Amino acid sequence: RTLRIGLIPGDGIGREVIPAGRKVLESLPSSLNLKFSFVDLDAGFGTFQKTGTALPDKTVDTLKKECDGALFGAVSSPSTKVAGYSSPIVALRKKLDLYANVRPVRTTVGSSRGNPIDLVTVRENTEDLYVKEERTIEGPDGKVAEAIKRISERASFRIATIAGEIALSRQAIRDAAPGTSTRTQPMVTITHKSNVLSQTDGLFRETARKALSAEKFSSIHVEEQIVDSMVYKLFRQPEYYDVIVAPNLYGDILSDGAAALVGSLGLVPSANVGDNFAIGEPCHGSAPDIEGLGISNPIATFRSVALMLEFLGEANAAAKIYTAVDGNLDDGKFLTPDMGGKATTQQVLDDVLKRL
Amino acid sequence: RTLRIGLIPGDGIGREVIPAGRKVLESLPSSLNLKFSFVDLDAGFGTFQKTGTALPDKTVDTLKKECDGALFGAVSSPSTKVAGYSSPIVALRKKLDLYANVRPVRTTVGSSRGNPIDLVTVRENTEDLYVKEERTIEGPDGKVAEAIKRISERASFRIATIAGEIALSRQAIRDAAPGTSTRTQPMVTITHKSNVLSQTDGLFRETARKALSAEKFSSIHVEEQIVDSMVYKLFRQPEYYDVIVAPNLYGDILSDGAAALVGSLGLVPSANVGDNFAIGEPCHGSAPDIEGLGISNPIATFRSVALMLEFLGEANAAAKIYTAVDGNLDDGKFLTPDMGGKATTQQVLDDVLKRL
Numbered sequence: 001r002t003l004r005i006g007l008i009p010g011d012g013i014g015r016e017v018i019p020a021g022r023k024v025l026e027s028l029p030s031s032l033n034l035k036f037s038f039v040d041l042d043a044g045f046g047t048f049q050k051t052g053t054a055l056p057d058k059t060v061d062t063l064k065k066e067c068d069g070a071l072f073g074a075v076s077s078p079s080t081k082v083a084g085y086s087s088p089i090v091a092l093r094k095k096l097d098l099y100a101n102v103r104p105v106r107t108t109v110g111s112s113r114g115n116p117i118d119l120v121t122v123r124e125n126t127e128d129l130y131v132k133e134e135r136t137i138e139g140p141d142g143k144v145a146e147a148i149k150r151i152s153e154r155a156s157f158r159i160a161t162i163a164g165e166i167a168l169s170r171q172a173i174r175d176a177a178p179g180t181s182t183r184t185q186p187m188v189t190i191t192h193k194s195n196v197l198s199q200t201d202g203l204f205r206e207t208a209r210k211a212l213s214a215e216k217f218s219s220i221h222v223e224e225q226i227v228d229s230m231v232y233k234l235f236r237q238p239e240y241y242d243v244i245v246a247p248n249l250y251g252d253i254l255s256d257g258a259a260a261l262v263g264s265l266g267l268v269p270s271a272n273v274g275d276n277f278a279i280g281e282p283c284h285g286s287a288p289d290i291e292g293l294g295i296s297n298p299i300a301t302f303r304s305v306a307l308m309l310e311f312l313g314e315a316n317a318a319a320k321i322y323t324a325v326d327g328n329l330d331d332g333k334f335l336t337p338d339m340g341g342k343a344t345t346q347q348v349l350d351d352v353l354k355r356l
Numbered sequence: 357r358t359l360r361i362g363l364i365p366g367d368g369i370g371r372e373v374i375p376a377g378r379k380v381l382e383s384l385p386s387s388l389n390l391k392f393s394f395v396d397l398d399a400g401f402g403t404f405q406k407t408g409t410a411l412p413d414k415t416v417d418t419l420k421k422e423c424d425g426a427l428f429g430a431v432s433s434p435s436t437k438v439a440g441y442s443s444p445i446v447a448l449r450k451k452l453d454l455y456a457n458v459r460p461v462r463t464t465v466g467s468s469r470g471n472p473i474d475l476v477t478v479r480e481n482t483e484d485l486y487v488k489e490e491r492t493i494e495g496p497d498g499k500v501a502e503a504i505k506r507i508s509e510r511a512s513f514r515i516a517t518i519a520g521e522i523a524l525s526r527q528a529i530r531d532a533a534p535g536t537s538t539r540t541q542p543m544v545t546i547t548h549k550s551n552v553l554s555q556t557d558g559l560f561r562e563t564a565r566k567a568l569s570a571e572k573f574s575s576i577h578v579e580e581q582i583v584d585s586m587v588y589k590l591f592r593q594p595e596y597y598d599v600i601v602a603p604n605l606y607g608d609i610l611s612d613g614a615a616a617l618v619g620s621l622g623l624v625p626s627a628n629v630g631d632n633f634a635i636g637e638p639c640h641g642s643a644p645d646i647e648g649l650g651i652s653n654p655i656a657t658f659r660s661v662a663l664m665l666e667f668l669g670e671a672n673a674a675a676k677i678y679t680a681v682d683g684n685l686d687d688g689k690f691l692t693p694d695m696g697g698k699a700t701t702q703q704v705l706d707d708v709l710k711r712l
């Protein structure tokens with residue numbers, strides 16, 4: 001099988017980690033019978049400055065027509081408002097209907113906390129306040145701006161469904177490796193603020209409950225948490241959680257909070273997942289402060305490559321990458337500065353390639 | 357001076373901690389020349405079940421006409437949607453125009469983290485998604501619900517202004533007690549998500565910057581953080597922050613996150629502050645699981661009593677309470693179960709009264 005992968009480095013260190021991710025794909029063992037072809041695509045603030053658009057039509061078209069999946073680096077946000085600029089990753093998620101943003105975090109050697117953490121946030125990726133329908137009026141007391149938060153039954157149902165499926169497949173992995181986890185039952189925690197937003201978040205809550213009450217999910221323990229309590233609990237007992245499903249904005253916030261629990265953002269991957277497409281995307285930003293120094297941590301990208309492969313049905317190839325990355329981290333000899341090490345991006349890449 | 361205080365215990369353990377808070381006020385040393393009179397007022401889910409409204413007009417009227425301040429306990433949220441019910445504290449904040457929700461957290465003995473944390477979140481308390489303007493339509497793919505997020509220049513300006521004032525008064529307290537803190541300059545961090553919500557959160561950001569650029573705030577270091585990064589940073593380096601100012605919903609989430617950093621929610625106070633009124637409110641909820649056991653932690657309420665007094669211009673009385681509470685915690689002999697102790701609410705109260 002040959003997979004065609006779009007490469008969208010974006011800005012800043014995106015241009016350092018995405019080429020490293022490509023190398024990992026190219027170096028997968030031939031026994032996997034998996035080949036890759038690549039196409040380079042533009043997006044980001046740099047692209048906006050050159051062409052007037054942060055997400056050229058050509059990028060979207062090529063992804064739609066030619067590609068099976070993609071890797072996205074990071075984009076810089078302008079520090080003051082720039083007319084006409086808006087985030088290309090947010091637009092891409094919507095245009096390709098990549099309705100789930102999946103962000104697993106696990107305790108690793110670099111982590112400062114005691115108990116093992118192994119959870120995934122499954123964030124709705126197409127609506128909520130990210131519909132970006134805003135307006136501003138000039139009132140008697142100055143400006144008043146409004147934004148629409150939109151929650152649909154359809155999007156809530158499918159995000160809860162994929163959260164349920166992810167919970168089942170995580171349990172299957174645990175069952176296949178007895179002794180690696182004390183968790184015996186999959187769990188999904190529905191996050192919302194329906195005590196204030198009874199209609200929008202109320203719809204999310206009810207619909208998620210309905211989706212997760214399907215026969216195929218009968219082994220799943222379903223709980224819910226109000227978003228503010230969820231952040232509190234996430235800090236106090238992160239090891240308790242398995243799969244957390246949330247509307248777009250809460251998911252954005254919760255997944256950054258979860259990343260903080262396991263050390264550097266440079267470790268945390270994500271995948272933007274639709275029915276037939278997946279984009280791997282490291283959770284870190286474009287990090288202009290270290291751009292060009294060759295010391296950006298490529299681990300989040302490697303894991304995002306693996307996550308993309310999982311959602312493209314290539315779990316074996318993904319497992320190879322996870323194992324190689326864990327080997328690198330456990331060994332601890334080649335770590336980038338964000339992890340307290342002195343290694344360069346290239347050295348981490350070489351070490352991971354050796355372990356593939 | 358005699359202050360008239362409305363007592364609104366609400367539901368659950370609110371009915372245990374508010375009477376304890378009243379006792380603290382009644383027991384303040386007479387040298388302070390401060391007297392109190394009290395009026396009991398209804399609100400909450402229990403009130404809703406009895407009367408059909410969670411916030412009787414009489415409660416609002418009495419607060420407006422007779423009272424200088426109030427103490428609010430907690431309210432239970434129904435576990436499923438109940439027609440006609442909506443949170444009385446959210447309504448109260450709006451009806452009394454208590455536009456700032458102030459939540460200080462400090463490291464105490466009970467905390468599990470190393471570095472000292474001493475920060476306060478200043479949350480806008482009257483608008484954002486809390487305007488609760490929602491509607492639901494039946495579309496071709498099922499229900500679609502929308503909520504309005506409203507951000508005004510006026511509310512953003514005044515919340516940033518009070519955040520600046522709080523930053524200055526915190527610095528004055530530090531300056532008056534040299535050696536207690538390494539912070540030499542007040543700092544305010546503006547939190548928003550203007551990279552996605554350029555109009556609403558953009559307005560908050562710009563207006564807060566404008567408010568904080570006033571001459572009187574020239575000693576303040578002003579920074580900003582996107583809300584997801586803010587949660588990440590709050591977990592990674594909480595000791596860095598001083599005053600965090602945020603729109604309503606982000607403030608709700610951030611203040612719970614901050615509370616998690618310093619141990620039990622049972623320690624964290626808040627005040628709902630308007631131009632001439634303040635309501636002290638512990639951050640914890642109604643805790644139905646421990647209701648009636650007499651073991652609820654009254655510390656958050658005592659600190660909320662003190663915070664209310666500060667905003668009513670009685671900083672000396674407030675300081676007495678803070679010192680008594682810190683004495684109780686440092687001593688560690690009378691701690692409630694949430695703090696790992698075995699003391700009852702009454703024992704903690706008695707211990708704090710002795711220290712007043």
Ligand SMILES: CC(C)[C@H](C(=O)O)[C@@H](O)C(=O)O
Pocket residue numbers: 087089090252551552584
């Ligand atoms: C850059 C920003 C628009 C984006 C988001 O809010 O989704 C980022 O925070 C993320 O989580 O991928």
Ligand SMILES: CC(C)[C@H](C(=O)O)[C@@H](O)C(=O)O
Pocket residue numbers: 195196228443445446608
């Ligand atoms: C109970 C709820 C409506 C309330 C809020 O969201 O403001 C609570 O979380 C708080 O922070 O006081």
